[in-house]
Amino acid sequence: APEFPGLPGSDKIKTYYVDGICGFSSLWLPFMDTAAELGVEIMYETRATELIFDTTTKEVFGVLAGDKRIKASKGVIMACGGFENDPDLLQNYFPGIGCPNPFYNGSPYNVGDGIRMAQKIGADLWHMNSxxxxxxxxxxxxxxxxxxxxxxxxxxxxxxxxxxxxxxxxxxxxxxxxxxxxxxxxxxxxxxxxxxxxxxxxxxxxxxxxxxxxxxxxxxxxxxxxxxxxxxxxxxxxxxxxxxxxxxxxxxxxxxxxxxxxxxxxxxxxxxxxxxxxxxxGESVYDNYFFSAEKASGTSDVTTYSNTKTEVLKAxxxxxxxxxxxxxxxxxxxLNTQGGAKRNGESQVLDTDGSVIPRLYSAGEFGSIYAYMYNGGGNISEAVSTGRIAGIGCAKLDPWDA
CATH class of the missing domain: 3.90.700.10 (Succinate dehydrogenase/fumarate reductase flavoprotein, catalytic domain)
Known part of the structure; x- marks a missing residue:
């Protein structure tokens, strides 16, 4: 359901949960199975910290991870997550939270490596305060x-x-x-x-x-x-x-x-x-920003939303x-941050002039479309859709060394 029903277009929002096991991983497991079937190599304990690229054209050739230089056959897709576990970045971009040492519910490994990699190649950043x-x-x-x-x-x-x-x-x-x-x-x-x-x-x-x-x-x-x-x-x-x-x-x-x-x-x-x-x-709490939903007869689908009704919450x-x-x-x-490298509708990373950085894509909450007000369930939807867009676009490229 829409988290901010007063915003235009909120009546079009629907959120579905795949229930079953801890972390809603019923949705994740089929992706893992597909990756295994396709022979995708997942390199654990391999922290990427640098993009390898042509310093003149910015064309991306691969990544540096520890002492490994990993060659990209066609391009690099940055699905690096956020920076909720980097105190310096939090203080730079979230001065308004009044909380110098916030706690985290998300991954402790989201420390902003993708932000620094993008900055070094000249990528533009957006939604860093989301x-x-x-x-x-x-x-x-x-x-x-x-x-x-x-x-x-x-x-x-x-x-x-x-x-x-x-x-x-x-x-x-x-x-x-x-x-x-x-x-x-x-x-x-x-x-x-x-x-x-x-x-x-x-x-x-x-x-x-x-x-x-x-x-x-x-x-x-x-x-x-x-x-x-x-x-x-x-x-x-x-x-x-x-x-x-x-x-x-x-x-x-x-x-x-x-x-x-x-x-x-x-x-x-x-x-x-x-x-x-x-x-x-102890007094009644009034909130006119909650939505009321009406369901069509004989179906569970929500058909209309309204925020005109003032709800009275239990005191x-x-x-x-x-x-x-x-x-x-x-x-x-x-839970997570939304900011990162700015991308276009094809999930290509853009530099500060708005030009596409060759062979560099991004997906998921790293550079999310959410500028400030996030709707629950949106990051998963965005990760699936932008990951697909980035993967298709990158796969269509010719190998850079051909």
Whole structure:
């Protein structure tokens, strides 16, 4: 369904999921089988860092990967992914996220190698400020890891605090975000999560269910790096901090004890009064940007969308935080970035003059068409379509050394 139904053309958007196994890899496995049938060689542990090209004409001949110089018979297709795991690139292109050290849900190997390769050959870059985020996440492996998971504190006895020990949002706000973007005054800025921020919660949330038990089908931490599987295991791993008093909890997470105590005490007092004077938690949330769908009789296909109806979301309850107390560092979670080498409709990479760089193509989220507002499911669709376009175009070329 359209993630931004107010935009022109959104009524034409449909998203299909291939269900079944972890990571939706029911879609990926047939591609792997086909590659094996065709005898495609996949070279693991072979990190490409340079394009080999004619410095005058920019014609591409191959790639440099470690000590290997790999010859391209016809051309090179860059399907290099994003740069959500390169802190320098994140700071250059995402100054507005207010989060110098965001966590990641995507691959730790997306470190921007393709960006640097493209820059060295003179490729133009586009959509470098486009990011798909997953709202507020917590560490899943260790206190030093940036691998993160989706938090699900079902008992609701929790608050988020910023680097000054104060609440900075209504805790329900994150569920209104579209891939980390939250509508504000007619625009869609990324959800602000200061660094460092923490979630503070009580015994009810700790005892009810596993903090990362809400989503089990996506994210690197779930598919490739499963960490502790219980809340107590999170405490044992040092990811989750436990304390009998708020002052002790503050000291353990490096905060001012008076500030943390005052924040939680104020929140609990507002719970007792039944009114959140700071952020309006507990009140009905209105959002006129959700869509309503009408289905044709006798079919499951969605035929029309409308964003004229104002939806009333269930009020996020005010629940007191009672000890023992727990805290975990949280941050904006990054699924992936969309920026990369600019390409034309034939998936050919363009230089800064808008000219085609000979024998160089790109596909997927590396240089994605998404300029800022990303619709869920779009990267997979784009990877399939642009990969096909790039492959067909490259295959039609004559060998460069003929």
């Amino acid at each position: 990011i798909a985020a997953s709202a507020i996440c917590g560490r899943t492996l260790s206190p030093d890891s940036r691998s993160a998971g989706f938090l699900n504190l079902s008992s609701k006895d929790y608050i988020y605090i910023n680097n000054e020990g104060e609440r900075f949002m209504c805790e329900e706000t994150k569920s209104l975000a579209r891939h980390g973007k939250l509508k504000d005054k007619g625009i869609w800025p990324l959800l602000t999560v200061p660094t460092p921020s923490h979630v503070i919660f009580g015994s009810a949330a700790f005892n009810e269910k596993f903090l990362f038990g809400s989503i089990d089908y996506m994210g690197w931490s779930i598919i490739a790096e499963p960490g502790p599987a219980t809340n107590q295991a999170l405490v044992d791993a040092g990811v989750l901090v436990k304390a009998d008093t708020l002052a002790e909890l503050a000291r353990k997470i490096g905060h001012n004890a008076d500030a943390i105590t005052a924040t939680v005490d104020r929140y609990n007092s507002m719970v007792a009064q039944g009114k959140d004077e700071d952020f309006g938690r 996020f309850p005010l629940v007191p935080i009672e000890g023992p107390f727990y805290a975990m560092e949280v941050a904006l979670g990054l």
